[in-house]
Amino acid sequence: MSDTERVDALVDRLLSEHSFDDPQAFWGAQYDLGLAWVWFPEGFGGLGLARGLQARINRRLDEAGAPTWNRRVNILGIGMGAAVIAAHGTDEQKRRWLRPMFTTEEIWCQLFSEPGAGSDLAGLATRAVRDGDEWVVTGQKVWTTLAHIAKWGMLVTRTDPDVPKHRGLTYFVVDMQAPGVEVRPLYQITGEAEFNEVFFDEVRIPDDQRLDEVGAGWRVAMTTLMNERVAIGGDTVPRGSGSIAEAVRVWKESGSEDPVLRDELVRLWAEWEAFRLTAARASEMAKAGTPGPEGSTGKLVWADLNKRITSFTVELMGMEGALYPGGYRLVRPEGRDEMPPQKAFLRARANSIEGGTSEIMMNIIGERVLGLPPEPRTDKDVPWKEVPRG
């Protein structure tokens, strides 16, 4: 029996033996059959097969109408945390965390960015000090999605301030309900709080919640971020969808025939279409095993275009664009709130900051794709505690 046939048979079994009415039970069964992350080892939600087979499993489950929204609800856990635990965790840690993550019984968040460590993540300052079989953590994280409902957090800390910044980091899984953890909503320019600030005041973490070696935190964090890029990087979307669809809708509704506005709309449509075609081309080249420079441009182009398109859409609305429907309510967004153009316009400002600023993306393209020399660094080979901060 080929791997594909084996997987298909297991999917058939999952679909025939388990009801969709209890999603958590369904996901538990999916995990137990090895269909959660098919490339993980047997016993940990996988079957040790090729990663590519997962797409087939997901497609078949979607087509059958099975619940698959666990990936969305627990996006940071299932999308990134699982790969980190699989790569760096002990078998005991995998047993403890992977199944309830997949069933969404335990939601995960990611505690990386700090007020003093954004683009320069490795400069982070949250301290973890060893105390017997435990670590005592004090510091602050920021831009933490889902922290307010998460059971577990993926946390990078500074355990050795006396060595250069990349070497003194250690990665933990922290219980978000532990004493000393405080989660506060972080209101953003839309008036909503998609994110949180998380404060740690002498929070105690058992040493068995450490991932990989003491001092290996940077390596583990890189595994996390690489999976973030995989998670963000592109499904090909239909022509004319996304923020340009909203611009076109507003243009048509306005009944305007202004040639200046139309020229700008078509310009944005064309750039958006080229971005979409580039994503399709990059995806084909990557699948063929010959990825080219095109693949590195997506995030940068998307961020810039989304900002320009959402801004133009508000301009198309004329003075109505100066209104803010519903007002600024200072609440957490509820599920899939509809996004009026004015809010989309404000939200888009984050696109060139979140997940790597456009400046950092351009450094990456400049240095890794074009082979330009790096900027001279003043923090290289300098103990972290001696690097200026502010």
Next chain:
Amino acid sequence: MAERQVSYAPTEELDLIRSTAREFLEDRVGIPVVRELMMSETGFDRSLWKELADLGWTGLTIDEAHGGAGYGFVELSVLLEEMGRAVTPGPFLASAVMATEAIKAAATPTQQAELLPGLASGETIATLAVWERPRGWALDDVATIAAPADSAWVLSGRKRFVLDGHLADLLIVAARLPEGEVGLFVVDAGAEGVSITQAPALDPTRRLADVVLDGVAAELLGDGPGAAGLAHALRLGLVALANEEVGGAQRCLEMSVEHAKTRYQFGRPIGSFQAIKHRCAEMLVRVEQARSAAYYAARVTDDPEELEIAAPLAAALCSEAYLWVAGENIQVHGGIGFTWEHDAHLYFKRAKASTLLFGDPRHHRRRLGDALGL
């Protein structure tokens, strides 16, 4: 908006065309040759043209029955990209693309059998004479008159901005039929009443000419109005130019990156400064965006409806991207980039002229907006 699924993966055939073209152009039409030709009176070397023909380039998309190689537009676009990269002078775009595609689109089978073999072999050089006013890119602006005379036609009017018109043996002329529709005519460049004057060109690697037609005998291509065939050929011209522009833009990016790695100021390669590094990164981004549009368009040329979107899309994006990248290339090079001695200006001039040849970016966006129903 029926977008098409196309494949971008290079085939062995395409790789071979690309490597052959690059090797030949570097070896035979390197920058010293380009510079010599651009300062010459005609900008043209017939022995070089013969070599291109012997490689099968002039007949690349012409049927084998008519002496061509029978390839499609994707293969042609690879060749054009390489020629754009090398700023190759000569009437390739005029003859092997524009005139050839117009004949393929509008002529009767008999006329094709008569005209295409000479184009394929390179013995005949042809060009397309359409435009008459500086911003008159729409076919509505064709004012040259075609009057019936016995069993043939007589043309009168003045064509301007005719690509390599001074080199042409044959002119494919757009003129207005008595009923008001546009027809395509073939005119012998040596015929009585034809006078062709080369106009000094902003881009000396691609020449333009004025063509005056004073009661010139002409043969109508096809059995009636040729506007549809002409419009199709012009769209193919946009796609051809877009792919050429991608090649030129890519070369500008490479020149900038090379310079940024080797030019030292303040004790560092200037490419280590973010001001330069980010500029180069943006150049790459613009080139890749343009490449996607050009490659996509080259792959849908057999789908007229989709081409109405893909051609102006590629034209608008690629011409603006090339011009921007070619300009930034001068900036990255600093003072040396402004000299005659440096090659940056060859690309900058080619880029600017290319944004104006078959419609400027605003014109293309107007067309794209029409095709999208916006």
